[in-house]
Amino acid sequence: MSAVLSWAGDDDGLPTQALVHPSRSRSRRSQPGELPPEIEQAIWRGCDLGAQAGEVVSSGFEALDAELPGGGWPCQSIAEVLSPQPSVLEWRVIGPALRAIVATGRNVVVVGPPKTPHLPGLRHSGIDEKHLVWVRADTPAERLWCTEQLVKSGACGALVAWLPQARPEQIRRLQVCAQACEGPVFLFRPAAAQHEASAASLRVMATFALDWEIQVHVLKRRGPTHEGVVRLRSVPGGLESVLTPRLQMPSRLIATREGAPRDGTHHAPARPALSEGAARPVVHEAAVHALGGATPSARARRRATVR
C-alpha cells in the first residue's frame, strides 16, 4: 500500500520516474515516503515479471524463458498452449522441455493426441520408448478423467493432454489438482479458447511460421501483459541435417516461386526434382536414403551395400 502511496506522492514532482524499476530508483533514498531497500526488494510490482511459486522446467528457448515467470514452464501448475490447428507444432514447442524431463528418467504421458505419436521422430526430441506412454482416450469425458487421474497421482514427469472441449470450471478443477503434481502439465487447446476465462497460471498462443519458426505470444502470466510475439527457431524431426542454405528461408523460396510464371514441367510428377538439384533416387532392394540427394550418410550407404 505504501508503495502505491509513494507513486502517488511522486506524481507532482517526477511523474516519469514513478514507474521506474525499484533498483534503478535507489538513488532517491532521501525522499520522504521512500521504502528501505530490504522491504523494496520484497515487494512485487505489477510491472515486474512475477516469480513462479514452484519449480520450473526450462523451455529450451532462451527468448521464451525470458518471457515466462520464473524462467520456464511451471511445475505444479497448468500451462495452456493454444494453437489454431492441432497437430501442427506441439512437439516443437514443448520438445526441448521434454528432453530435459526424460533425461532425468521420468515419464511423459500423452493423453488423447489428435494423431498417432511417431516415436522415431520423437527420438529427435530425446524421448525414448521407455519414457513415453500414450493414453488413447477418445471422448472428452474420458480425456478429462484420465488427465485428472494422472494429475492427481503426480507421478508422471510431464503430462501432455489435448482437451479441445474442456470448460473453464473443468480447467479450474485440474489447476487445483495440479498444485500437488510435480511435473509440468501441458494442455493443448484450440485458439478459440483464448476468449474463455481460464484458471491456468500460464497461457500461451503458439502459431506456425514458415521460416522454421514458431511464434509464441504469452496470453496470461504472472506479470505485465506480453506484447508482440516471441519468434523461436525450431527445426523439427531432425530436418536440420538435410536443410540446404536455400531451404533455410522457405518463405523467400515460395515468394519467388509464386511470383515466377507457372511452369508446368517444373513440378511434373515424373520428375518432382527441385531447383536445388535433388538427385534421382537410386533404387535398391531395401530402403535407400536419398534425402537432399547431396550427401547420403556413410551409414546409410553401408547399409545399402550390405543388403
Add this chain to the structure above:
Amino acid sequence: MLWAALLLPPGPDGAPPSDEALRGVATWALQFTPRVATSEEAVLLELEASARLFGGKRALRDRILQEGADQGVIALAWATNSLAAHLLARAGIENGFKRPLEELLDALPMRVLTAVAPHEGILSRLGCRTLGDVRWLPRGGVSRRFDKLLLGALDRAYGLQPEAHVWVELPETFDARLELMSRVEMAPALLFGARRLLLQMCGWLAARHSGTTAFTLKWAHDVMRSKEAGQGGEITIRTAEPSRNLEHLCRLRAEHLAKTELKAPVGELWLDATEVVSLDEKSASLLPDEAQQGESLQLVLERIAARLGPDRVLRPVLTEDHRLEWMQMWQPVPMPLPRKTARKAAEPLAMPQPTWVLPTPLKLATRGHRPLYQGVLHLLTGPHRVEGGWWHRLGEGCDATTGHVQRDYWVALSEHAGVLWIYQERLASEETAWYLHGVFA
C-alpha cells in the same frame, strides 16, 4: 502397564449390556491394541505398547474418548491394572495416575467391586463403607468368614496379584447389527446409526490391515409395517480403491442413502464388509519416500487401463523397418519391452522422421500436378525413397496381400498445416498419387 476401561450403558431394564454390543466395541477397540478383553459391562484395553504409534498418550486418549462416545461408551478410566481401571470407571474417576492407586481406591465406595455384592449386608453392618475399610479388615478373618473371591479381587485391584484375561479374538468376517433407539422413517436419518457400525468396521479393517472395496448396509423394517413394504432393504456401496477411511466411507454412504427411499420405518441395521482386500499404508516416516513415485504411475495407469481397456494405455516399441507403418508398434503398458530394442535405441539419429503419423495415409487432391492440403503444398526436400516389404505377408488365405511399398517421401510445407511428410506412389497404368502420411510437429 496402561489399562483403559470403557464402560457401556446398561440395557433399558437395567440388565447388563448385551454380548453383541460388547463385541462391537471390542472389535472397534482391536485397532488400538491386540490386548482387548471384556469383563461384565466393560471393555478393557492394554495400551502401553501402542501409545507411541497413535501419537502419544494424550492423542490416544482424545481419540478413544471421541470415537468411544460415538460407540455409546459412557465412562472411560485409566489405571495401572484392568480391575482398578474398571472400578474407577464405575466410580466416574477418569485418571488413575493422578494420585497413588491405593489412595484412589481406598476412597471408592465398596459397592463398585462386584465381589463385595454377596457380602454387602455383613460388611456394612461391620461398619465398612469404602474399599479401604474392607482392605483394612484382618485378612485371616476375611478369608475364613467370606469366600476367596473377595480377597482375590481386592488383591488384583491393588496390584498385589497378577490378572489373567481371555483376549477377544478378531472375527474372520465382519458383520455387525444395531438396533436403533427409535424407529427411523427417513433414509438420511439412518446415517447416525450407520456411522456407529462403520466406525466398528473401520476398527476391524485397521486391526486386519485391510481396506474394503464393497460393503453392504441392510435394514429391517419395523414389525408394524404395511404388507407391500417387505422385510427390509439393502444397499451395497463400492469404492474404487480399498479404503478404511471413516470420513470417506461415511460420505459415500450418505450419497447413497440420500437417493434411497424407505418403504416403512426401520428398526434394525446390519453392516457387512463384503469385499476386503489387504491395504498397505503409507509409511509415516519423516523423510519422503522416493521409490514410491514410479510405483504410483503404474497404479494410476492400471486404473486408467481398467476403465478404458488395456489396449488403450500404450507404450511404443521400435522395430527395425523402414516403412513408416511398421517402424513402431504399440503394446499395452504392463508388457515388458523387448530387450533387443536397447541396441537400436542407442544408434545415432540420422534420418529425419515426422513426429505424428496418420493411421492410414490420406490421399491428397492435386492441382496442376501439385498436391493440395489446406492450400497448395510446397515441396521442400526429397525424394526419400522407401521400397521393400515384399516379404511381409498380410492377411490369410486368398485375400493375403504383401506389405510391399514403393514410395518417394517428400518434406512439404503448408502455410497453415505446417511441415508435412507426404509421399508419391505409383499406381496402375502410369498414374501417380500423393498421400499425406505424417506431420513434423
